[in-house]
Amino acid sequence: MTYSVDESEALHNHIWSDSTSRSDYTCFGDVIAFDTTYKDNLYGRPIMPIVGVNHHHNTIVFATAIIADETSQSFEWVLHNFLEAMMNKSPISVVTDGDREMQRAIKYVIPYANHRLCSWHLSRNAQANIGDLKFTATFSKCMASWWTTEEFDIQWRSVVSEFNVEKHPWVIENGNTRHLWAQAYLTSHFFVNIRSIQMCESMNASLAIALKHKKTYLDVVRAIEDGISRMRMNELKADYLSSHTKPFQITKLVDFESHAAEIFTRESFLAFQDVLLRETLYRIEEEIQSLSDECQHYILSKYKEKNMTFEISFDYRTETLICSCKKFETVRLLCRHQLHILKYLDYTYLHGTLIQSRCTNDSKASAPSYVDLNVSPEVM
Numbered sequence: 001m002t003y004s005v006d007e008s009e010a011l012h013n014h015i016w017s018d019s020t021s022r023s024d025y026t027c028f029g030d031v032i033a034f035d036t037t038y039k040d041n042l043y044g045r046p047i048m049p050i051v052g053v054n055h056h057h058n059t060i061v062f063a064t065a066i067i068a069d070e071t072s073q074s075f076e077w078v079l080h081n082f083l084e085a086m087m088n089k090s091p092i093s094v095v096t097d098g099d100r101e102m103q104r105a106i107k108y109v110i111p112y113a114n115h116r117l118c119s120w121h122l123s124r125n126a127q128a129n130i131g132d133l134k135f136t137a138t139f140s141k142c143m144a145s146w147w148t149t150e151e152f153d154i155q156w157r158s159v160v161s162e163f164n165v166e167k168h169p170w171v172i173e174n175g176n177t178r179h180l181w182a183q184a185y186l187t188s189h190f191f192v193n194i195r196s197i198q199m200c201e202s203m204n205a206s207l208a209i210a211l212k213h214k215k216t217y218l219d220v221v222r223a224i225e226d227g228i229s230r231m232r233m234n235e236l237k238a239d240y241l242s243s244h245t246k247p248f249q250i251t252k253l254v255d256f257e258s259h260a261a262e263i264f265t266r267e268s269f270l271a272f273q274d275v276l277l278r279e280t281l282y283r284i285e286e287e288i289q290s291l292s293d294e295c296q297h298y299i300l301s302k303y304k305e306k307n308m309t310f311e312i313s314f315d316y317r318t319e320t321l322i323c324s325c326k327k328f329e330t331v332r333l334l335c336r337h338q339l340h341i342l343k344y345l346d347y348t349y350l351h352g353t354l355i356q357s358r359c360t361n362d363s364k365a366s367a368p369s370y371v372d373l374n375v376s377p378e379v380m
């Protein structure tokens with residue numbers, strides 16, 4: 001635990017974590033999310049769990065802070081002490097609710113991290129500001145679509161004009177910050193599959209119950225620790241399920257499915273199975289042997305949507321497949337187009353370059369122990 005005091009020696013900001021959370025951060029700390037939805041009952045201070053997702057796509061808590069106020073100074077203090085506790089390993093990406101002071105602190109303390117604004121908060125704000133359900137639905141579609149940036153800009157201009165909101169301050173402001181929320185601008189930046197801070201909800205649910213009936217700091221800390229214990233118990237159950245049971249296979253690509261079932265956690269396997277089912281929607285339009293490199297290039301089109309094409313290059317030396325859709329770089333799970341080419345090349349397994357360790361049953365195999373972290377198992 002680390003804390004700071006004010007001029008009167010009263011508690012100002014504090015943050016705590018334990019060795020399991022710190023060990024988890026070394027495996028899954030590539031993407032973090034945080035918000036300050038809840039305040040403690042006694043002093044009204046914001047409670048700020050810093051969370052991520054594990055190999056089962058379930059929420060895990062890396063640290064929790066209770067801060068004096070929501071100024072950029074307090075957020076900077078939290079992020080600075082958080083990174084110090086995590087052996088100065090910066091996250092690749094951060095997801096927040098869009099608080100300006102928080103944004104300022106992120107830019108200052110972790111300037112190289114990709115930043116995404118919570119899609120759930122943005123949709124809610126769209127409805128609150130524009131007050132048109134049709135606009136909110138269209139805005140949400142713009143936010144989530146895997147368009148190119150050029151396609152997004154065309155669509156955005158057309159939506160803004162269609163709803164006649166060109167001069168609305170909320171629309172102008174969000175148009176200017178589209179690189180923080182539009183999938184088109186965030187593609188190829190790694191966010192696992194986190195689009196919103198709704199993942200903080202499981203922790204916030206524990207806090208909501210605790211804060212209803214209890215008041216002291218100690219009550220808040222106990223509620224957080226209870227929530228973390230429940231999450232860890234769920235992880236153990238998911239570990240057991242993934243390692244000791246076999247999922248039902250549903251395609252004729254038996255070798256691929258068996259290989260994936262063996263290496264991936266159940267949750268990742270189900271996502272892979274969905275990719276397996278949908279790769280049949282694509283066909284190879286053109287095959288080009290590059291003279292300048294060792295790569296074979298393919299142009300794929302989608303069934304009934306011939307205009308939708310994807311370029312895939314396959315490097316025979318390294319068995320690397322790169323697709324123009326950039327889904328693998330964004331969510332770290334093979335895309336339908338890559339899988340279609342693997343099938344075409346008669347592969348029966350996934351090469352190591354196409355397997356992200358945070359999706360596998362072994363993702364925590366090299367996690368540091370208490371001894372590696374140089375701390376007692378009790379507290380940071």
Ligand SMILES: [Zn+2]
Nearest residue numbers: 323325335337
């Ligand atoms: Zn692709």
